[in-house]
Every structure is written in C-alpha cells, then in structure tokens.
Amino acid sequence: MDTGTFRGIITGLLIIAFLGITWWAYSRRRKPDFEEAAHLPFAEDDEQANRDSSASQQRSKHEPESDADSRKDRGDKDT
Secondary structure: OOHHHHHHHHHHHHHHHHHHHHHHHOOOOOHHHHHHHHOHHHOOOHHHHHHHHHHHHHHHHHOOOOOOOOHHHHOOOOO
16 A cells, blocks of 8 residues: 555545534534533623622732722832
C-alpha cells in the first residue's frame, strides 16, 4: 500500500465521520437537547448570584469602595 492509497483511505474515513456527526447533530432526537442548551445563557442561576453577592459583601467589609480613584481597581500603585 503506497502513501496515496493510505491518504485516500484516511480522507474517506474522515468524510464518513463528518457525515455521521452532521447526521447526529441534525437528527430530530437531538433537537430538544440542543434547544435546552441554546437557552442556557438566558437561564437564571441562583448559585452564581449567591457567589457574586457574597464576594461583593466580602470586599465591602475589608476594603472601602472608592469610585473617585479607579486606578486601585486595576492594580496601579502610582498615585
């Protein structure tokens, strides 16, 4: 078997794999799963909200907020 035949076989296998994945992705059985995944960015996540509020509460306890000097937020030490 020479290199050209080997490359042809690999190309054929990759085309078959591509068509199989495409068929799987567009099959009607997968549509509900993909619809659910498409709406995930819009779903409300209580755990994430709790984590953010606790982080902002920790910051307010240890460090007073100062909107006047935004360089503190970026880590610049020069004043």
